[in-house]
Amino acid sequence: SQQGEEDPQALSIQEGENATMNCSYKTSINNLQWYRQNSGRGLVHLILIRSNEREKHSGRLRVTLDTSKKSSSLLITASRAADTASYFCATVPTGTASKLTFGTGTRLQVTL
Amino acid sequence: EADIYQTPRYLVIGTGKKITLECSQTMGHDKMYWYQQDPGMELHLIHYSYGVNSTEKGDLSSESTVSRIRTEHFPLTLESARPSHTSQYLCASSEYQGGGLNTEAFFGQGTRLTVV
Numbered sequence: 557s558q559q560g561e562e563d564p565q566a567l568s569i570q571e572g573e574n575a576t577m578n579c580s581y582k583t584s585i586n587n588l589q590w591y592r593q594n595s596g597r598g599l600v601h602l603i604l605i606r607s608n609e610r611e612k613h614s615g616r617l618r619v620t621l622d623t624s625k626k627s628s629s630l631l632i633t634a635s636r637a638a639d640t641a642s643y644f645c646a647t648v649p650t651g652t653a654s655k656l657t658f659g660t661g662t663r664l665q666v667t668l
Numbered sequence: 669e670a671d672i673y674q675t676p677r678y679l680v681i682g683t684g685k686k687i688t689l690e691c692s693q694t695m696g697h698d699k700m701y702w703y704q705q706d707p708g709m710e711l712h713l714i715h716y717s718y719g720v721n722s723t724e725k726g727d728l729s730s731e732s733t734v735s736r737i738r739t740e741h742f743p744l745t746l747e748s749a750r751p752s753h754t755s756q757y758l759c760a761s762s763e764y765q766g767g768g769l770n771t772e773a774f775f776g777q778g779t780r781l782t783v784v
Contacts, residue, residue: 598775
């Protein structure tokens with residue numbers, strides 16, 4: 557079964573609003589990563605947060621990590637139409653070293 | 669721009685044919701992965717590799733096989749394609765930092781396979 561699950565499955569907002577996506581995972585991890593996928597294309601890495609970090613920023617992105625709840629959130633502030641994409645969290649469970657496993661994804665639609 | 673390439677981008681092939689999906693990276697990454705993804709759906713890890721001569725099966729059972737004879741090359745083979753193999757296949761690579769840490773993964777553009 558998948559390591560991570562994300563909610564909501566789909567999110568539709570207007571340009572300028574903030575978008576929040578959540579990710580829950582099942583096992584202990586070394587780090588958690590967020591990726592973006594435009595329709596039908598490969599994934600692009602957005603941000604990585606280590607297990608000993610609680611919050612990280614990159615431009616309009618803010619990621620939080622709560623290892624006690626095994627959850628993470630991705631906040632996109634002041635969204636733009638170009639942010640329309642699917643967003644995935646990914647983890648490497650502790651002890652697996654290489655097994656990068658993705659969540660179920662959130663499809664974000666930003667309308668004008 | 670990621671230096672990881674997948675060929676072909678699109679492939680339509682008849683049932684029973686043998687196919688090989690190519691994946692090459694020029695970044696010298698030890699770790700490589702193959703994922704299967706249906707449109708609009710989650711990614712399923714089907715194979716991964718720690719380095720040359722190491723391959724492991726992922727979470728999703730797959731009839732495909734992989735090999736890792738060279739660091740830069742991680743081809744995926746289906747001996748006898750079936751319509752149930754119709755999907756998008758994504759290849760990725762990453763650098764291993766040791767101590768269980770992992771860096772970001774770089775993805776190819778994918779191969780969209782249709783078996784008729």
